[in-house]
Every structure is written in structure tokens, then in C-alpha cells.
Amino acid sequence: MTTVPASPGAASKTQPASVRAGSPPDGYRAWVAQAPQQPLVLERLEPGPLGPEEVEVAVEHCGLCHSDLSVLNNEWGLSQYPAVLGHEVVGRVTATGPHAKGVTVGQRVGVGWSAASCMHCRQCMSGDHHLCAQVQMTIVGHRGGFATHIRAHWAWVIPLPEKLKFADAGPLLCGGVTVFAPLAMHAAPTDRVGIIGIGGLGHMAVKFAAAYGCDVTAFTSSESKFDEARAFGAGHVVSSRDSAALGKLAGSLDLLISTVNVKLDWEALLGTLAPNGRLHVVGAVLEPIPVPAFALIMQQRSVSGSPTGSPTAIATMLDFAARHDIAPQTEHYPMGAINDAFARLASGKARYRIVLDADF
Numbered sequence: 531m532t533t534v535p536a537s538p539g540a541a542s543k544t545q546p547a548s549v550r551a552g553s554p555p556d557g558y559r560a561w562v563a564q565a566p567q568q569p570l571v572l573e574r575l576e577p578g579p580l581g582p583e584e585v586e587v588a589v590e591h592c593g594l595c596h597s598d599l600s601v602l603n604n605e606w607g608l609s610q611y612p613a614v615l616g617h618e619v620v621g622r623v624t625a626t627g628p629h630a631k632g633v634t635v636g637q638r639v640g641v642g643w644s645a646a647s648c649m650h651c652r653q654c655m656s657g658d659h660h661l662c663a664q665v666q667m668t669i670v671g672h673r674g675g676f677a678t679h680i681r682a683h684w685a686w687v688i689p690l691p692e693k694l695k696f697a698d699a700g701p702l703l704c705g706g707v708t709v710f711a712p713l714a715m716h717a718a719p720t721d722r723v724g725i726i727g728i729g730g731l732g733h734m735a736v737k738f739a740a741a742y743g744c745d746v747t748a749f750t751s752s753e754s755k756f757d758e759a760r761a762f763g764a765g766h767v768v769s770s771r772d773s774a775a776l777g778k779l780a781g782s783l784d785l786l787i788s789t790v791n792v793k794l795d796w797e798a799l800l801g802t803l804a805p806n807g808r809l810h811v812v813g814a815v816l817e818p819i820p821v822p823a824f825a826l827i828m829q830q831r832s833v834s835g836s837p838t839g840s841p842t843a844i845a846t847m848l849d850f851a852a853r854h855d856i857a858p859q860t861e862h863y864p865m866g867a868i869n870d871a872f873a874r875l876a877s878g879k880a881r882y883r884i885v886l887d888a889d890f
């Protein structure tokens with residue numbers, strides 16, 4: 531038994547769950563990180579009572595996102611140990627608290643980057659739950675999905691459309707909505723859209739933008755990805771390290787979505803934006819992006835960013851993915867090989883997203 535924190539407040543909420551059929555009497559099992567940069571270890575955890583508004587999900591698949599690696603290694607300085615990582619969960623509902631709404635036992639659902647929000651602040655009441663000041667990250671101070679079970683507030687447990695490819699759907703719940711949200715907010719189907727970085731996020735962004743009808747330009751530093759980017763739906767592929775090639779695109783793109791976490795020639799990339807164009811950042815690059823005022827002023831351009839998305843944005847994205855048959859390109863590992871999967875992710879060689887299949 532370890533002291534991994536259960537969901538906040540779960541222990542203090544004593545109302546019985548309405549259905550407890552799926553809760554194993556011997557507790558949950560989970561892959562636990564006891565400290566930064568340490569291998570994960572399989573442990574048994576006491577789940578405690580299910581909160582009245584909580585939903586319990588038996589994990590079937592869970593995507594491995596770069597944020598799991600960042601939190602494992604405490605790269606952002608906010609990790610809490612011991613930690614159960616994993617925030618791209620696909621599974622079935624096994625129990626619902628008495629005040630949980632919208633999902634039923636047995637239903638196939640997903641849980642992403644967020645597991646709860648306050649449900650009464652201005653952001654939550656406006657439908658921007660992901661911007662709630664008290665939003666509960668799934669893998670910081672809360673047990674994530676590299677486990678037999680996960681719990682989350684009902685609002686963040688998203689029913690999956692029947693047509694979705696469930697085994698590969700996990701990465702949509704974090705990476706997918708992260709790149710879908712800026713398209714939904716800022717793109718028109720007639721737009722010319724650039725996707726910077728063809729990796730876990732970027733390859734899904736190309737698929738979404740192409741399905742939306744946009745003319746898509748993929749920017750990648752890796753020539754080995756040129757053909758694949760075209761296969762994902764990019765009409766054009768440009769080396770992000772080729773400043774001359776970037777110069778030829780000057781003033782042409784309506785929306786640029788950056789998914790990278792490395793330094794690039796930002797000035798040249800801003801220069802590819804058309805008047806009223808927008809650079810939208812979803813990749814967590816730690817080094818500041820230089821933005822010359824005149825690059826914005828004279829062409830009336832914008833720079834913006836966003837984190838994942840609201841429950842409604844996730845549900846809309848899943849509908850869109852099911853309708854257009856969009857799934858991430860994945861590599862599957864049994865969850866028992868989770869440390870190998872983390873090493874594969876760290877190597878940067880995964881094409882393009884890793885999914886762990888529960889094998890407890």
C-alpha cells in the first residue's frame with residue numbers, strides 16, 4: 531500500500547456509490563512513480579470511497595503522452611510523488627457516485643488531461659471548464675490511467691462514439707483535443723493552415739485540418755517524415771529548418787499551429803502568416819518565443835495559445851474523428867512493458883503515439 535493521493539475530497543465524501551459492481555475488493559493496481567526519473571513499479575492501491583459525483587472506469591487502453599514523461603521527470607516543477615501517470619484513458623464505467631450524471635455503468639468512455647473542475651466558477655459556467663482555476667490535472671495530485679481503474683468527475687468522463695476505433699482513441703483525449711481546439715476556434719475550411727512539427731500532436735493536427743477542408747502545409751525538421759505527412763493529408767511539406775523555403779511562404783498562411791517543444795526560426799515562421807494570420811502555440815517550448823511588435827502590427831497578426839479543451843470540445847472532437855475516421859497512428863505496448871514504452875517515447879522514435887493496453 532502506498533500513499534498516492536486519491537481524488538481530492540474523495541475520502542471525506544462518505545456517501546455510498548450507487549453502483550460498486552466493478553470495484554475490486556482487493557483494491558486497484560497501478561504503475562507508480564515513487565520519485566523523478568525512476569522506473570515505474572506495479573503496486574496495489576486502496577481506492578477509498580467513491581465520491582458522490584465521481585465515476586470509476588476500468589482502464590482498457592491508455593495513451594502515453596509526452597506530458598507523462600515531463601511529469602515523471604518533474605520538468606515543470608509541479609509533479610507530486612508517488613504519482614500514477616497516464617491521461618489518455620479509454621475504458622468502461624464500472625461504478626458511478628449517486629450524484630454522477632451523463633454516464634452509465636458499462637458505457638465506454640474516455641478521460642483526458644483533466645479529471646475534475648469546480649463546476650461553479652465563471653469559466654466552468656461558461657463551458658470553459660479547462661480554464662477553471664481549480665481544474666484537477668489527471669496526473670498531478672490525482673491517480674492517472676496507468677492502472678486497473680481511474681476515477682474522475684462525471685463532467686470529465688466523456689462517452690465515446692460507437693464508430694471510434696477504441697484501441698487507438700486514447701491519444702485523441704489529450705493530444706487530439708489539444709490540436710483540434712485551435713482549429714475549431716480559429717480556422718475556416720477555406721484557410722491555409724500550417725502545422726509545425728509532425729509528431730504525436732502534429733500528425734493528428736494534419737489529419738484534422740485536412741478533414742476540415744483546409745489547405746495544409748506541414749513543417750518538419752525530419753525529411754524522413756515528408757511522405758508520411760503527405761499521407762496524413764498535408765498538401766505541402768516544408769523543412770522547418772530551411773529559412774529560404776520559409777521565406778517563399780511569406781504572407782501566405784492564415785493559421786499556424788505550433789506543436790514543437792524546441793527553438794525554431796520564429797521570425798521566419800511569423801513571416802509566413804498572411805494579414806490577420808495567427809500563430810497558435812500548443813507545444814510546451816520552455817524557451818520564450820520572440821515576437822517583434824512590427825511583425826504583428828503591420829499585418830494585424832496574432833499570437834495565441836491554448837491547453838487541451840473543455841469537455842464539450844473533447845466530445846465534439848471525438849464526433850468529428852468518428853465521422854471522418856480519424857485515428858492517431860499508434861504503437862501498442864502491453865502495460866506491463868510500461869518502462870520500455872517510456873524509453874521508446876524518450877528516444878523520440880515513436881511513430882507517432884504510444885498506447886498501452888491494460889494487461890493486469
Ligand SMILES: [Zn+2]
Nearest residue numbers: 595597704705
Ligand atoms: Zn497529454
Ligand SMILES: [Zn+2]
Nearest residue numbers: 648651654662
Ligand atoms: Zn471552475
